[in-house]
Amino acid sequence: MSATDTPKRSMRTPLGRVRNLGAAHSGTSDFWRQRITGVAMTLLMIPVVVIVMMLLGRNQAGAAQILGSLPIAVILLLFIFASAWHMKIGMQVVIEDYVHNEKLKLTAIMLNNFFSVAVALASTYAILKLSSGV
Amino acid sequence: MLGRNKHQKPPMTARIERPLSPHIQTYRWTLTMALSIVHRATGIALYVGTLLLAWWLIAAASGPAAYAHVQAFTGSIIGRLIVFGYTWALMHHMLSGIRHFVWDLGYGFKANEREALTWGALIGGIVLTVLVWIIAYAIGGGR
Numbered sequence: 001m002s003a004t005d006t007p008k009r010s011m012r013t014p015l016g017r018v019r020n021l022g023a024a025h026s027g028t029s030d031f032w033r034q035r036i037t038g039v040a041m042t043l044l045m046i047p048v049v050v051i052v053m054m055l056l057g058r059n060q061a062g063a064a065q066i067l068g069s070l071p072i073a074v075i076l077l078l079f080i081f082a083s084a085w086h087m088k089i090g091m092q093v094v095i096e097d098y099v100h101n102e103k104l105k106l107t108a109i110m111l112n113n114f115f116s117v118a119v120a121l122a123s124t125y126a127i128l129k130l131s132s133g134v
Numbered sequence: 135m136l137g138r139n140k141h142q143k144p145p146m147t148a149r150i151e152r153p154l155s156p157h158i159q160t161y162r163w164t165l166t167m168a169l170s171i172v173h174r175a176t177g178i179a180l181y182v183g184t185l186l187l188a189w190w191l192i193a194a195a196s197g198p199a200a201y202a203h204v205q206a207f208t209g210s211i212i213g214r215l216i217v218f219g220y221t222w223a224l225m226h227h228m229l230s231g232i233r234h235f236v237w238d239l240g241y242g243f244k245a246n247e248r249e250a251l252t253w254g255a256l257i258g259g260i261v262l263t264v265l266v267w268i269i270a271y272a273i274g275g276g277r
Contacts, residue, residue, distance in 0.1 A: 035238065038231050045228060049266060056274025060201035063194045076191075087181045094174060119184045126191035 030089045037086035044079045051075065068130040076127055084120035088112060169252050173230045176223040183220045221266055226259030 051072055055063050066072060091112045099105040161167070190208075193200040207213040233251045236242045242251050 035235070038235070042228055042232060045224075053270060053273055056270055060194060060198040063201065067191070067194055083180075083184065087177070087184065090177045091181055094178065119188050123184075123188045123191045126188070126195035129195040130191075 030092070034086060034089045037082040037089075040082040041079060041086065044075060044082070047075045048079050064130050067127065068133060070131070073127050073131045077124060080120055080123045080127075084116045088116035091116075166248055166252050169230065169256060173227060173234075176227040176230070179219070179223045180227060183216075183223065186216070186220065218263070218267065222259060222263040225262040225266070226255065229255040229258045229262070 051066070054066055058066070067076070092109055095105060095108045095112060099108050190204050193204040208217055233242070233255050236251060237248075242248055
C-alpha cells in the first residue's frame with residue numbers, strides 16, 4: 001500500500017502483515033469514521049434534544065411545521081446520517097467479534113448494512129417530505 | 135496446551151495452535167469491564183431503537199392518524215419505559231463514548247483516572263437522563 005509497507009522498510013513479518021488485520025480483514029478507516037460520527041453526534045446532541053423537547057405535547061400539524069423548518073431539518077438530517085453510519089460500524093464490530101461462521105458473518109454484515117441504510121433513507125425521506133410540505 | 139503439535143507439517147492456511155489468553159470469566163470483575171459491556175449493550179439497544187425514531191418521523195410526515203398512533207404508544211406505560219430506557223442508553227453511550235475519546239487521545243489510563251472516567255459516565259448518564267425527563271415533563275406536561 002504505502003511506502004512503509006515495502007519489504008525493506010517494514011518491521012512487520014509477513015505473517016503479522018496478514019494476521020493483524022483481524023476479523024474485519026481491513027484497515028483503520030472504519031475506526032476513524034466511528035470517531036468522526038461519534039464526535040458529530042456528541043456536538044449535535046443538545047440541538048437534537050431541544051428539537052425533541054419542542055415537539056412534546058404537539059399534534060401532527062404542529063410537529064410537521066417544526067420538523068419542516070430548514071435549520072431543524074438540517075440538524076436532524078446530519079444526526080440521522082451520522083447515527084446510521086455509526087451504528088452500522090458498531091454493529092459490524094459486534095458481528096465480527098461474536099459470529100465466527102464465515103457465511104453467517106457475511107450474511108449478518110449484509111443485513112446490518114441493509115437495516116442501517118433502510119432506517120437512514122426512511123427517516124431522510126420523512127424529513128424531506130415534511131420540508132417540502134407535500 | 136504447549137505440547138507438541140500432532141500434525142507434522144500444517145498447511146500455511148491452517149490455524150496455528152497457540153496458547154490462548156483466558157476469557158473474561160477468569161479475571162476479577164472490574165467496573166471498566168462491566169461498563170465496556172454496557173457500552174456495547176446500549177449501542178445495540180440504540181441500534182434497534184432507531185426503528186422508533188424512524189417510525190416517529192415517518193408518522194409525522196404521513197398525517198394526523200399515523201402520528202396519533204405514535205403518540206398513543208409513547209404515551210403508554212410501556213412506551214414511556216422504552217423511551218426512558220432509550221434516553222438513558224443514548225446519554226450513557228454518549229458519555230461512555232466521550233470516555234473512549236479521552237482514551238483515544240492517550241489520556242486517562244492510570245487506575246484512578248480510568249475508574250473516575252467510568253464512574254463519571256455511569257453517574258452522568260443517569261443524571262442527564264433524569265434531567266432530560268424532568269425538563270420534558272415540565273415542558274410537555276407529561277407528554
